Each structure stands twice: as structure tokens, then as C-alpha cells.
Amino acid sequence: MHERYSYLCLYPFLPAASEYVKESGLTIDHMISSASARIRAKERVIEAIRTGCVQRPFIADDMQAQMELLSYPFARILVSCINDPYLVRRYALAEAKGAYRRIIEDLNTGTGMDTIHKLAGDLGIHADISTDHVLVPFTDYLQLAVNLRDKRWKLVNRSLVRGKVKLNVNEFVRLLQEAIYGRVIKGLPLDVPEEICNSLRAHIEQIKEELARGRPKRDEFRAHSGADPDSFPPCIRNILRNLNEGVNIPHSARFAVTAFLLNAGLSVEEVIELYRNSPDFNETMTRYQVEHIAGVRSGTRYTAPSCATMRTYGNCVGKDELCDRIAHPLSYYRLKLKRRAKKPDS
Numbered sequence: 001m002h003e004r005y006s007y008l009c010l011y012p013f014l015p016a017a018s019e020y021v022k023e024s025g026l027t028i029d030h031m032i033s034s035a036s037a038r039i040r041a042k043e044r045v046i047e048a049i050r051t052g053c054v055q056r057p058f059i060a061d062d063m064q065a066q067m068e069l070l071s072y073p074f075a076r077i078l079v080s081c082i083n084d085p086y087l088v089r090r091y092a093l094a095e096a097k098g099a100y101r102r103i104i105e106d107l108n109t110g111t112g113m114d115t116i117h118k119l120a121g122d123l124g125i126h127a128d129i130s131t132d133h134v135l136v137p138f139t140d141y142l143q144l145a146v147n148l149r150d151k152r153w154k155l156v157n158r159s160l161v162r163g164k165v166k167l168n169v170n171e172f173v174r175l176l177q178e179a180i181y182g183r184v185i186k187g188l189p190l191d192v193p194e195e196i197c198n199s200l201r202a203h204i205e206q207i208k209e210e211l212a213r214g215r216p217k218r219d220e221f222r223a224h225s226g227a228d229p230d231s232f233p234p235c236i237r238n239i240l241r242n243l244n245e246g247v248n249i250p251h252s253a254r255f256a257v258t259a260f261l262l263n264a265g266l267s268v269e270e271v272i273e274l275y276r277n278s279p280d281f282n283e284t285m286t287r288y289q290v291e292h293i294a295g296v297r298s299g300t301r302y303t304a305p306s307c308a309t310m311r312t313y314g315n316c317v318g319k320d321e322l323c324d325r326i327a328h329p330l331s332y333y334r335l336k337l338k339r340r341a342k343k344p345d346s
């Protein structure tokens with residue numbers, strides 16, 4: 001199989017991959033008439049919903065490589081026909097995570113440096129790459145690391161060499177994941193003609209069913225924890241909505257929602273589950289932080305921040321009339337529970 005072709009079908013979101021598809025004369029009609037590309041496209045989206053990661057495909061020959069290449073734009077069409085913000089983010093993240101894993105696997109087998117060089121060039125990142133470290137221009141770094149919340153990504157915690165930010169190779173691959181996420185999500189949802197969406201109805205229905213199963217369910221949430229999400233204050237509902245849609249949220253919001261939910265009766269395990277869609281989800285780290293706030297490690301259980309603190313950090317979002325009567329999100333919750341006990345529809 002041609003080397004460039006096998007590389008592009010593993011990284012089909014690259015500009016070079018769409019040029020390749022155009023040059024080959026492949027059109028949207030080819031995609032729609034290719035049953036195997038349709039099935040693989042549906043699999044890409046279903047894998048994204050189920051596991052949050054599009055796995056490395058098995059490619060034996062040029063035919064399979066072409067099908068794999070076509071399945072990517074087709075998956076974008078399927079996601080666009082469904083037009084659900086949660087699915088758009090989850091799909092883009094799953095493609096980016098899949099690419100990250102493929103690069104790390106290649107690094108472990110000794111072929112990854114070549115891939116990193118090619119990907120950086122194809123994604124327009126001007127980095128000096130060696131096997132020891134990578135130097136990234138300051139401005140590129142700021143753009144790529146903007147959504148990474150961990151302290152180690154803050155510029156004050158990085159070394160600068162001749163105006164460039166120094167990273168180890170694995171950290172640079174993590175930045176490539178960010179660049180890939182940006183590339184995949186760009187333009188989504190596409191403006192797909194209705195007749196095309198109609199012709200794909202069977203696939204779309206299957207994806208929607210999977211989506212309904214995969215999306216965190218409010219009723220289960222209520223049944224397990226006894227908490228009533230409909231009575232949560234607007235600020236907490238907003239943070240939960242962002243978590244659910246895979247938006248990377250700041251530390252202050254993570255602390256606020258975690259402390260609030262633990263005090264509202266959720267268990268440590270239930271709170272950890274809510275973080276699973278986060279772009280940077282790391283179970284060990286999340287468990288450590290949630291257990292710390294719950295007092296499992298320190299013996300001190302933290303309470304949620306007051307409304308004044310929420311305002312200071314920009315986390316007071318969507319105030320309503322009940323907010324004028326309270327000074328703490330947990331007071332809002334208790335008051336709303338009382339009201340709803342008297343009048344269930346309030």
C-alpha cells in the first residue's frame with residue numbers, strides 16, 4: 001500500500017486528506033453509494049458515543065484505506081444531520097483522542113517521531129522537534145494550550161528557550177490532540193441538504209438510539225442519588241450542561257459543582273461519572289480531587305462556594321428570581337425543593 005495513503009487514512013482530518021479525496025475525483029455520491037464507507041462512518045460515530053475514542057482501524061489493502069478515508073467526511077455528515085451539540089463535541093473529541101492514542105502507540109513501537117514530524121507540518125505547527133524535547137513558538141503554544149486546565153500547562157510553569165516553549169515529546173502529542181480537536185470540530189455541524197439526511201435515515205436512527213443510551217440520564221441520576229436536578233440552581237445546571245457536552249471547565253467551576261453535588265447527596269462514584277465526558281478526563285486524578293473535597297482523604301468535607309464567590313469567578317450564570325432571596329447555591333436548592341414539595345410543577 002502507498003505510504004502516504006496509509007498515513008492519511010489514519011489521520012483523515014488533515015487538509016492533505018481532503019485534497020487527496022478531491023484529487024481522486026471521489027464525490028459525495030461515491031460516499032453514499034459505498035456501503036462499507038457508510039457502515040464504517042456509522043461505526044466511527046457509535047464508537048465516539050460508546051467509548052469516547054475512535055480506535056485504530058485495521059487496514060489490509062488500498063480498498064480498505066480508501067473506505068477508511070471516505071468514512072471520515074461521511075461521519076461528519078451523519079453527525080451534522082443529527083445536529084446535537086453534545087454529539088458534535090463528543091465526536092470531535094473521540095477523533096482527537098483516537099489520533100493521540102495512535103501516535104503514542106507508534107512512539108512505543110519506534111515509528112512515532114516520523115508521524116509527529118508529519119502531523120506538526122500538516123497541521124501548520126512550526127515546532128523544533130527532537131527525540132528529547134520539542135520547542136513550540138510562544139504564540140502557537142498559547143493557542144494550543146488554551147483549554148488545558150492542569151497547572152503544568154500554565155506558561156509560568158514552563159521553560160522558555162529563545163522565546164519558544166519547551167515540552168517533552170508526550171506533552172507535544174497532547175498539544176497535537178488539541179490541534180486535531182480544533183480541526184475536527186471546525187465547521188461542524190455542516191449544512192447538509194435535507195434529501196441527503198433523509199437518504200441516511202436508517203443510520204441516523206441507530207446513532208440517535210445509541211445517543212439516548214449513552215447520554216447521562218437525569219432520571220437515573222435522581223434514582224441513584226435521591227438528588228433532584230430540576231431543583232439545582234442555574235449556575236450548577238450550567239456547569240453540568242457544559243460537563244455533559246464535553247466542554248473543558250475551569251477549576252473554580254469544577255470545585256463548585258463537585259462540592260455542591262456531594263452536599264446534595266451524590267456519592268463520590270456518581271460525581272466521578274459526571275466528569276467522564278471531560279476532554280482531559282483522568283480517573284485517578286479525578287478520584288483524588290473528588291475524594292479530597294468529600295473529606296475522604298483529609299477528614300474535612302468542603303461546602304460549595306457562596307454566590308459572592310461564584311460571582312467573583314464568573315460562575316454565577318443564569319440568575320433567576322429565586323436567586324434574589326438566597327446567598328448560597330445550596331440555600332437555593334433547599335428552597336426550591338421545599339417549593340416543589342408543595343407545588344411539584346414549580
Ligand code: SF4
Nearest residue numbers: 233235307310316323
Ligand atoms: S445567584 Fe447564586 S444560586 Fe443563583 S445562579 Fe448565581 S451563584 Fe447560582
